[in-house]
Amino acid sequence: MAELLKVNNLSMHFRGLKAVQDFSASLAEHGIYGLIGTNGAGKTTVINMLSGVLKPTAGTIEFAGRDITAMRPDRIARLGILRTYQNLRLFRRMTALENVIIGAQMHHSYSDVDAVLTLPCFRVEEDEMRRVAREMLALMGIERYADERANSLPYGAQRKLEIARILAARPRLLLLDEPAAGMNPQESAELVEIIRRIRETFGLTILLIEHDMKVVMGLTEYIYVMATGQIIAEGKPDEVRKDQKVITAYLGRKRRDA
Amino acid sequence: MRLRDNHLFRLIIFVILPLIGLIVTSMNSGSYYSGLVHLFGINIILVASLNLVNGYSGMFSMGHAAFMAIGAYASAMLTLTADQKVFLMPALPDWLMHLTLPFPVTLLVAGVLASVTALLIGFPVLRFKGHYLSVATIGLIVIVRAVLDNEDQITNGARGVTGLPDYASTGIIFSVAILCLFVLYRLIHSSYGRGLIAMRDDWTAAQTLGVNLTTKKLSAFLISAFMAGMAGGLWGHMQSVISGKFFYIDTSFKIVETSIIGGMFSLSGAIVGSALMTFIPELLAPLETGITLFGVQLPELYGASNMILAAALILIIIFRRQGIMGYSEIITDSLFSRETYLSLFRPDQYSSLAKAIVTLPVRSWQSLKARWVGQKHKSL
Ligand SMILES: Nc1ncnc2c1ncn2[C@@H]1O[C@H](COP(=O)(O)OP(=O)(O)OP(=O)(O)O)[C@@H](O)[C@H]1O
Ligand SMILES: [Mg+2]
Numbered sequence: 001m002a003e004l005l006k007v008n009n010l011s012m013h014f015r016g017l018k019a020v021q022d023f024s025a026s027l028a029e030h031g032i033y034g035l036i037g038t039n040g041a042g043k044t045t046v047i048n049m050l051s052g053v054l055k056p057t058a059g060t061i062e063f064a065g066r067d068i069t070a071m072r073p074d075r076i077a078r079l080g081i082l083r084t085y086q087n088l089r090l091f092r093r094m095t096a097l098e099n100v101i102i103g104a105q106m107h108h109s110y111s112d113v114d115a116v117l118t119l120p121c122f123r124v125e126e127d128e129m130r131r132v133a134r135e136m137l138a139l140m141g142i143e144r145y146a147d148e149r150a151n152s153l154p155y156g157a158q159r160k161l162e163i164a165r166i167l168a169a170r171p172r173l174l175l176l177d178e179p180a181a182g183m184n185p186q187e188s189a190e191l192v193e194i195i196r197r198i199r200e201t202f203g204l205t206i207l208l209i210e211h212d213m214k215v216v217m218g219l220t221e222y223i224y225v226m227a228t229g230q231i232i233a234e235g236k237p238d239e240v241r242k243d244q245k246v247i248t249a250y251l252g253r254k255r256r257d258a
Numbered sequence: 259m260r261l262r263d264n265h266l267f268r269l270i271i272f273v274i275l276p277l278i279g280l281i282v283t284s285m286n287s288g289s290y291y292s293g294l295v296h297l298f299g300i301n302i303i304l305v306a307s308l309n310l311v312n313g314y315s316g317m318f319s320m321g322h323a324a325f326m327a328i329g330a331y332a333s334a335m336l337t338l339t340a341d342q343k344v345f346l347m348p349a350l351p352d353w354l355m356h357l358t359l360p361f362p363v364t365l366l367v368a369g370v371l372a373s374v375t376a377l378l379i380g381f382p383v384l385r386f387k388g389h390y391l392s393v394a395t396i397g398l399i400v401i402v403r404a405v406l407d408n409e410d411q412i413t414n415g416a417r418g419v420t421g422l423p424d425y426a427s428t429g430i431i432f433s434v435a436i437l438c439l440f441v442l443y444r445l446i447h448s449s450y451g452r453g454l455i456a457m458r459d460d461w462t463a464a465q466t467l468g469v470n471l472t473t474k475k476l477s478a479f480l481i482s483a484f485m486a487g488m489a490g491g492l493w494g495h496m497q498s499v500i501s502g503k504f505f506y507i508d509t510s511f512k513i514v515e516t517s518i519i520g521g522m523f524s525l526s527g528a529i530v531g532s533a534l535m536t537f538i539p540e541l542l543a544p545l546e547t548g549i550t551l552f553g554v555q556l557p558e559l560y561g562a563s564n565m566i567l568a569a570a571l572i573l574i575i576i577f578r579r580q581g582i583m584g585y586s587e588i589i590t591d592s593l594f595s596r597e598t599y600l601s602l603f604r605p606d607q608y609s610s611l612a613k614a615i616v617t618l619p620v621r622s623w624q625s626l627k628a629r630w631v632g633q634k635h636k637s638l
Contacts, residue, residue: 051466077468089463091456093585102456105449106468115448116441122448129449169467 001028004205005050005081005173010059012045019045021229023059027173032199033207034216034237037226038249043209044086046226047175050207051083052076063173078106080172084162084179086209092151096142096161099150100133103168136164139201140194156187160194167198176208180215188212192219217241225249261614265601268592273599284428292428294536296496299431300489301532303438305517306525307485310442312514313522314451315478316458317384320510321376321395324402325483327505328375329368329490331406331413334422334500336364346419349411361425365434365491372487373480384475387461391479399507406502418501426496434492436593438485442525443590445481454478515567519574521581526589530582539563 005027012020020042027033035043048054050061052073060069068076082103091099108129114122137143140160145153150161159179166174179195180188192215199206210216216223216237223240225233233243240246261267283295304322311319335347336359343355359367375398383394407416445451456464457474465471494500512535520531542563549556574581592598601607 053462053466072470073462073465074468074470077466083466085463089460091459091463093459094455098452102452102464102467105452108449110449112445112448112450115450116444118444126448165467 001030003027004029004064005207006062007050008060008062010046010049010061011057012042012049012054013057018229020049020056023226023231025224025231025234027205027207029205030199030203031205031222032195032220033205034220034223035207035209035226036211036213036216036223038228040228041226042229043226044177047083047177047207047209050175051081077169080170081175082166082169082171082173083175084159084166084177086177086181088158088162090150090158090161090165092149094150095147096137096150096153096157096164097130097133097146099161100136100165100168101129103136103165104129104132106169132168133164136168137161139167139198140164141190156183159183160191163194163198167202171202171204174204174206174208176206176210178209178211180210180212185214188215191215195219261611261618262588264607264611264614265592265595265597266604266607266611267614268588269598269601272589272592280428280432287428293496294540296426296428296431298532298536299428299435300492300496301513301516301536302435302529303485303489303492304513305520305532306439306442306528307482307489308513308517309522309525309528310446310454310478311482312517313524313527314446314458315454315475316461317475317479318389318392319395319479319482320392320507320514321379321398321483322486322513323505323507323510324395324398325372325376325486326490326493326509327402327406327500327502328372329365329487330494330500330505331419332371332487333361333364333368333491334419334494336367337361337423337425337495338419338421342421346414346421347412349409361423361430361495365488368491369484369487372483372490376480376483377476380476380479384479385472395510396507399505399510403502403506406505413502416502418499418503420499422495422498422500424495424498426492431492431496434488438488439525439529439590440594442481442485443587443594446525450477515571518581519571521583521585523580523585524583524587526587526591527581527583529589534582535567539567542566 003026005025007023007025010020010023011018023042023046025033035046037043045054049056052068052071052075056069060067062068063076063079063081066079068079068081071079091102094102108125110119110122110125134143134146137146140163142153142157142160142164145157145161150158153161159182163174163176163179176195180191183191195206195208196219198204208216208220220237223234223237224231225240225243225246227249232249233240233246235243279295283292286292304326308319308322311317335343335350335354336357338346339358340356343350347355379394379398380391383390406413409415410417413419446454453464453469454474456467457469457471461471490505497504516531516535517528518531519534520529521527545556545559545562547558578584
């Protein structure tokens, strides 16, 4: 399969702290990848760099053959890399639907003058955005919250809303930062199914950070394991599961693996 | 059905009555009362355009006085006759000296020049995160004042420019005001405005959803400055005298104050705030010269109206952060919705309005009772 994302020796240093050191990875189109590791291992920092929120201290990121290392986050998003946040960053005063419309409007084509004059092309596209947004809410199984304020949704629904929001922005690569955090076992099993389905529907590539080993092992095809800023192991779920370094650094301590 | 949900009611309250007020005003031009109404219209432009920056995009600009000044001088430069300019602005180049343009055109020039100035200070400042804009715009006010006071060959210095023609009629002031409100309203209800609001609520999330923060911030600032420039042009031709001291920090502060009191997250808030801040100080003015209240002669309270307004501002900041109108857009929603105007031809609107009025006393009594009972339950 064609390579979609290539990361070479990415490092992020915060003053003295080496949050990420020499992170290299290669994601093929249509794959689902896992990124796991202990608390503070540097997983979120990797996603921050891939989405342009943080500029790496060293290393390069190539997406679909383009160097995006120094690109602004909004341009990276327009290329199709979209992410969620571990600590949820919804537009809290807006309704669920409006949140998803922000995603849906990323590629809008009417001009501001069309909008001021309320031309037909503006109306048609606005209706289309609403339709897409509702569809994404339905896909995530949260359409009943469409007109409620984002911060009044149950926690699990807020997590799903973040995914609906980026799906509406026509992504190619999804970066999901602990999408099942705070969900009960039933909810996270549901989420696994939804993520599988959206990958098929949209032909997406997915990189996900997850603490819940059931989710990671059941869903991903290839896993990167980080500890203190570095990759300590990578491979298919079964290989990683047996890796001695991983067991001592992560699985052994957590004992969450089934 | 609540009264305020009735389109016909909205038409009467927000369109017909104000229109009657404006017609009466325009027939009494030159009166004390019409001057106030004109000021109200100009304030709407100033506050609504400021809300685009301070309310909808989450920046904080204090620069409106400077943009007004630029607009006022620019449009004066193009409406005064050559005879006046030779005397007041002797250093103008020849082509400008003899150039006079129709008033609406001069307002556009005023807006453009204000926007260019906004670009000059906005571009270096808005590329960075943080609240440098407020500091930079205060700096701008000081610089503009210094230029106006010292360039006396072009601005007649601190003496100011006098004799501006009285072009600022009720019609043109409120046409510009409605036009500005309409443009802002449409922008806010499109992808442009939603992007602005997203940026205000969480700029990181907005950015990773494709919002270009620099363009958004800069464009909002420019649009806002453009409208403030036009308002400045209108103000100058209403007062007929302009000088640096009218466009200083206190002027900006008053606009910011109005925006906060009315509600800076709402265009309707700009209208309500402007109304209060235009008319209430006039009602309070007699306090300053000493009035007789219930047979008691009050002493002269200099500065009383300013103090009362400042106290109102503090109370609003403590008890109602979002301002009087909060996030409600009832006035602009009504003004710019087809439903409002079509209700005139819909019989069901008349009957539901009649019903809503007839049942109003009962319903308000019930809701009052419900609230009171609810309160009692809570305290128990
Ligand atoms: N902006 C920042 N400034 C300074 N230090 C940071 C910053 N962001 C992260 N760090 C530090 O970098 C290290 C890695 O953090 P990161 O959030 O990437 O870990 P993580 O693997 O996502 O952990 P968790 O499982 O807790 O989410 C931590 O020690 C953290 O304190
Ligand atoms: Mg993390």
